[in-house]
Amino acid sequence: MVGLAELGKLQLAHDLIHAGLRLSIVRALTGVGTRTLRKWWKEIHHGKRPPNGKLPETVLSFITDHETAAVVSAYATFHIRGYNDLSAASLMAAWREFQRICAPIDINVAYFAVRDIRARIVVLADCNTCRARFIYDVGSRHTDRCPFCDTRVIAD
Ligand SMILES: [Zn+2]
Numbered sequence: 149m150v151g152l153a154e155l156g157k158l159q160l161a162h163d164l165i166h167a168g169l170r171l172s173i174v175r176a177l178t179g180v181g182t183r184t185l186r187k188w189w190k191e192i193h194h195g196k197r198p199p200n201g202k203l204p205e206t207v208l209s210f211i212t213d214h215e216t217a218a219v220v221s222a223y224a225t226f227h228i229r230g231y232n233d234l235s236a237a238s239l240m241a242a243w244r245e246f247q248r249i250c251a252p253i254d255i256n257v258a259y260f261a262v263r264d265i266r267a268r269i270v271v272l273a274d275c276n277t278c279r280a281r282f283i284y285d286v287g288s289r290h291t292d293r294c295p296f297c298d299t300r301v302i303a304d
Contacts, residue, residue, distance in 0.1 A: 207260035220257055234266060239255070271283070
């Protein structure tokens with residue numbers, strides 16, 4: 149018989165697939181096997197195969213304009229303020245809540261944003277002008293300034 153903890157894990161894996169999270173990430177977060185996940189993906193996404201291309205190395209690959217920079221920064225701030233970890237449960241809860249109150253965001257991007265901030269691959273900086281927090285990286289013109297007010301001066 150499947151225990152409650154196991155059942156919760158399977159339900160979360162199912163929900164994350166429904167949300168469109170890449171299977172390698174679902175597997176890493178839930179421990180559910182690839183064969184099961186692939187079968188569920190096809191059932192949930194009406195016979196479509198799961199994407200299996202290479203995943204991006206960092207969240208920065210997703211940030212291609214100011215609007216995306218703003219939404220991704222808002223999500224990261226929301227997740228990190230409200231949850232202590234990046235687990236299947238916290239990702240699912242934070243992603244659902246954020247979409248309900250704020251804006252749509254690809255769950256893969258949401259995952260990478262929080263992962264990369266926790267791993268210090270990117271920095272969440274405070275804007276001196278509007279006080280918003282944003283993903284700061286000097287490497288791109290979409291991340292070297294505040295996406296909310298366009299200020300380039302940041303706190304350290
Ligand atoms: Zn600002």
